[in-house]
Amino acid sequence: MQYSTTNSGLPNDIVSSIVQDGCSNYWIGTTDGLALFNGDTWTVYNTKNSGIPGNYVYSLALDTARGGIWVGSLDSGLAYFDEASSWTVYDTGSGKKSIPNLSISDIKIDAAGNVWIATYYGIAVFNGKTWTSYTVDNSGLATTDCRAIYIDKNNIKWIGTANGGMYKFDGTTFTQYNTSNSGIGSNDIYSITADDGGNLWYASQTKGIGTYNGTTFTNYYVADSASDADLNRVTKIVIDSANNKWLTTYHGLVEYSSNGIWTIFNSANSPILAPAFTWGLYIDNSTGDKWVGTIACGGLYVYNEQGYISGPCEVASGQQGVRYYVSSAGSGATYNWSVPPGAQISGTATDTSILVNYGSSSGVVALTEQVNGTTYILTKYITVDNATTAITSASSSAYGLSAYPNPFANEASLQITTDITYPVQLTISDLTGSEVFSSGNYSTNQNITIGSNLHPGVYIVKAAYNNQSSYSKIVKSE
Secondary structure, eight states: OEEOTTTSSOSOSBEEEEEEOTTSOEEEEETTEEEEEOSSOEEEEOTTTSOOSOSOEEEEEEETTTTEEEEEESSSOEEEEOTTSOEEEEBSSSSTTBOSOSOEEEEEEOTTOOEEEEETTEEEEEOSSOEEEEOTTTSSOOOSOEEEEEEOTTOOEEEEESSSOEEEEOSSOEEEEOTTTSOOSOSOEEEEEEOTTOOEEEEESSSOEEEEOSSOEEEEOGGGOSSOTTTTOEEEEEEOTTSOEEEEETTEEEEEOTTSOEEEESTTTSSOOTTOOEEEEEEETTTTEEEEEEBSSSSEEEEOSSOOOBSOSEEEETOOOEEEEOOOOOTTOEEEEEOOTTOEEESOSSSSEEEEEOOSOOEEEEEEEEETTEEEEEEEEEEEEEEEEOSSTTOSSSSEEEEESSSBSSOEEEEEEOSSOOEEEEEEEETTSOEEEEEEEEETTSOEEEOTTOOSEEEEEEEEETTEEEEEEEEEOO
């Protein structure tokens, strides 16, 4: 699955960071703002329609205790976006909102709820009231440019830097590990994580990846070879539930399996466009989906060895016509869907997509696939919000922009569902970006009929309202 500026509401094809919230919504950092994708529609936050301090989103972290998301930018500071849709901005000014630098390369939250950030001039921690900074001016951190931060199970902070190697911070003392005083393979450490055994794994910008078990450093060139310099420029490392290491590099997505096998995905063997410069990376261990952001190499890709179910994970009580779908597994594959108690499948339950009419019960949408004699079971948990009743039977998401039917042969009904009615500017563009329809004569919470004047094809609908924008892809069939 690929999402780009030409086939979705993704605002830019440079994707730096990706996180998933508790309802399987994806928050995606790009150089043109922060995108929220619920599996069906896109909402974009930028400096024109929100309080975000800068459009170049560099890092993201969900704050489950506070209920919001931390958004780090390049050169524009840090922001916290809460459930009430308000933004709090932190910059390098004086006072309680002061941070050491405006470029936020990484964000982590410790077990006590303290927020730690890595910046281009040291690190800082926020206790909910004030910030404390650690820089070359006031601590044992001897390197200015900090690119990664990881907090281990013992609450030790590990800091990756550009040109300074890796630091260990126990709350009092900074200990430096570089190529001069340790076995670490590089002084440029841009990503740090740990496996289930507590071993640290780090990504370098020059010599692949490495691991540290507390005593010994072990370093690995990607694919056991130094010949491809771009493959050994690793931007992120993430470990999945099976202990496989996944890397984004300057020359593709790389898997280093738990049994030591290297697999490289680039333009030669995957949809990722050349030169396959990959950057953002998130793994959903509940589904196996790998969300891979690129730097102008096709935008955002989702990879899963077994496939995945697309569609919203939160719906209103009584909502009708909610679409779920999977990519085709090829000729001869069979599909059998099931839905939560009280819900019904409208039409066939044996195709690659279904429409679901919901009742009041939450539960699992499941698909059993038979592919070449192998059975795959895919699941997606759906939360039914009984405090919200679907406004029309044509809705396909609890809030935001929806279209039904989709695909459609003649006309489709659009609806922008909100708590309060707002005026709407509606724009429809084809996949070349050419605008084919625009009108401001609409409001939210009304049915909008479109499509009679469109030629068969794929279009992107944009609805601008209440200082935000929502996007949806529509398809007019032949």
